[in-house]
Each structure stands twice: as C-alpha cells, then as structure tokens.
Amino acid sequence: MTMTTGRPASALTGPGAALLAAAQAEATLDRISHVRLSSVVLPLGAPVSDAKVLTGRQKPMTEVVFLVAEISTDQGFEGVGFSYSKRAGGPGQFAHAREIAPVLIGEDPSDIGKIWSKLAWAGASVGRSGLATQAIAAVDVALWDLKARRAGLPLAKLLGAHRDSVRTYNTSGGFLHTPIEEVIENAGRSLENGIGAIKLKVGQPDWRLDVARVTAVREALDPDVPLMVDANQQWDRPTAMRMGRIFEQLDLVWIEEPLDAYDAEGHAHLARSLDTPIATGEMLSSVAEHVRLIDAGASDIVQPDAPRIGGITQFLKLAAYTENKQIEIAPHFAMEIHLHLAAAYPLEPWVEHFDWLAPLFDEQLETRDGRMYVSDRPGLGFTLSEQARAWTVATAELGARP
Ligand SMILES: [Mg+2]
DSSP states (O other), X not given: OOOOOSSOTTOOOTXXXXXXXXXXXXXXXXXXXXXXXXXXXXXXXXXXXXXXXXTTSSOOEEEEEXXXXXXXXXXSOEEEEEEEEESSOHHHHHHHHHHHGGGGTTOOTTOHHHHHHHHHHHTGGGOSSHHHHHHHHHHHHHHHHHHHHHHTSBHHHHHOOSOSEEEEEEOGGGOTTSOHHHHHHHHHHHHHTTOOEEEEEOOOSSHHHHHHHHHHHHHHSOTTSOEEEEOTTOXXXXXXXXXXXXXXXXXXXXXXXXXXXXXXXXXXXXXXXXXXXXXXXXXXXXXXXXXXXXXXXXOSEEOOOHHHHTSHHHHHHHHHHHHHTTOEEOOOSOHHHHHHHHHTSSSOOEEEEOOTTGGGBSXXXXXXXXXXXXXXXXXXXXOBOHHXXXXXXXXXXXXXXX
C-alpha cells in the first residue's frame, strides 16, 4: 500500500523550500510607508438647490469638501482615493481619518479587507456607518487604486469588466434653482456632449411646478431620450403615490428618492404599486442599511455611493448582494470611482455624470454616444491637479516617504 502526502514528488523540501517561499513572499509583499490625508474644498460655480432646500430643510450647496488619501509603499507604489461630504462633515471626516490612519503604516497594501477591518476597529467607538465609514472610504479607494496601478490595469479590469463603457445620464443641469428654459438648454448641451439621458429634480412644495417642468422637458427633447426624476426625499407617502401616478404617463426610467431615505416600507409600497421603477439608496451609509431596504423590496434600482458606504470594498459586498437578487444599480455621484464599479457589474447600470469634480484631476473621462468610457490608464486613472492642491485647507502626514 502506497501512502500519499498530497505533495508533488518534485516539491522542494528542507532549506530549499524555505528559501523559495521567502523569495515568493518577497516578490508579493509590500508595506505602506507613507500616508497623506488632505481636506480639499471644491467651490461650486453657483449655489445649488434641490427639493431639500425648497422645503427649507437645507441651505443651498456652495461647495463640496473632499477627504483625499494618498498612500505610498516601500516598493514605490502609490494610490489616491477620496471621500466627500456636502454642506457639513468635511472637518469631521478628516479628523476621524487622521486619528485612525496610524494603523496603516507597515500594513501590506494588498490586504485591503484586513486593513478595512483594522481601521473600523480603530474607530469602533463611533460606529460602523456614517462619518466613521466615510473616513475609511478615502483610504479604501486609495488602496484599490494602488492595487490596480500595481497590476498595470484599470480598476474595472482588475475587478473583471463586463463592458468597456457604461450608459450615463446628466444630473447637474436639472436642479431646482435653474429656470426651466436653462434646464432645457442644459439638457440639449448634455446630449450633444454624448451623455445619454437627463435627470430632473422635483419635489417642490407646489407639485404643479414639478409637473410643468418635467412635461416641458419631455416635450422639448426627442421622445426617445430617457428621463428620470429625483425628489430628494421630500414627498410624504400620499404625495409620492399621487406624483408617481401622474408621472407614469411620461415613461420615466425611474423615480428617485420619493420618500425619506430610511422609509423602507413606504418605498416598498410605491415599488409594488407603480410601473415606473423606484430608485433609492444614495443617502445610506453602510451595506447593512442597504440590505434592510433591499430585503423590504424598497428599491427596483439601488443607488449605492462607494464613498458614503465605506469605499470599494463595501460596494463590492453590496454589489454581490444586489446581483444575487437580480437588482439593477445606478451608483450615486463620484463617477470617477463608480464608472469602474459599474463596468464590473453584470446588469448594466447607469452612471451619474457630474462634471463638478473635473478641476480636481489632470485627466478627464470620455463620454460619447450616451456612454462613459473606461480609460486604459491604470487604477482609477486620475492624478490630483495643481488646482486640487491649491484648494487644500488641511493636510496630515504619517510615516516616512520611501
Ligand atoms: Mg439623487
């Protein structure tokens, strides 16, 4: 009788095996040696209002504050990631990231899931969602950027792409502070620039204005142009149902955030009652919050935001869950990150086109024929611009430059 050990006969044993293993480990092992965190304040051209402003709950938005993480390793690899906040939270995200970031030094940047856990435990006292998670997100995105750059691949390819471009729609032209004539002009310009669909803000205190504006745009554009509307959580349940029924005639791609972001039961009732798909999820700040709404049947289209839910690591966990349930996704904002994640999602998503972030980077995304294209640049494919440096209001550095 022959005993087998499961080891090939040619396998090295003894000191030779140890040396080979050490050489292999040497080839793949790297260490995070330096981290720079920056708080970058991006001014907007004009104050921006959605329904939350018209109902008096928020002030017009004048800037977006970015938490940028730049990570360098012993072997000379680099990654850049970002998270963001609107209206409030920028200094808090930066402060939390600065407190937990020391645990990064010396970690192997390839072990992203392990690092995510380590950062979460470092700040566990303030929770595993919201601002705490968003502070981790900037680092997590930087680590994925670094891993893809190291592999010499665009992030979409590192993850495994289903397509090289993703359909895209414009949001920034259809805010509520913009007169309807300008909204129609903006829509025309977006379509000329290769964007494939138009989203309009609704949810005004006078519902008749919503109907008038959306109808005006519908009539001004080619009937084949896909349209969406976004109420930014400002309807109550009866109003959302009435508005949803009125908008059924306009063949919308979706109705976004008709209700409070955490109203799972209300969204589920709408999703069951209307033919127009219900989209929601941009305000949620963890995978667990998304799962609660998904399990309630609240959304036909889930709108995750990687920076808001803890970065790419968490987004991929959520994407596995939505794919398993055959749910479409339309990631919110941050197209520079979401283009890659959307390209790697089996059911074709929509990516939200916002050109606000363009001044932060030296490179721009290509959009044509209604689609946004993944570039062949490795990683996310972006480098921070001099303008981003000029808008930096705070930095923190940890470790030593290699
Ligand atoms: Mg929205």
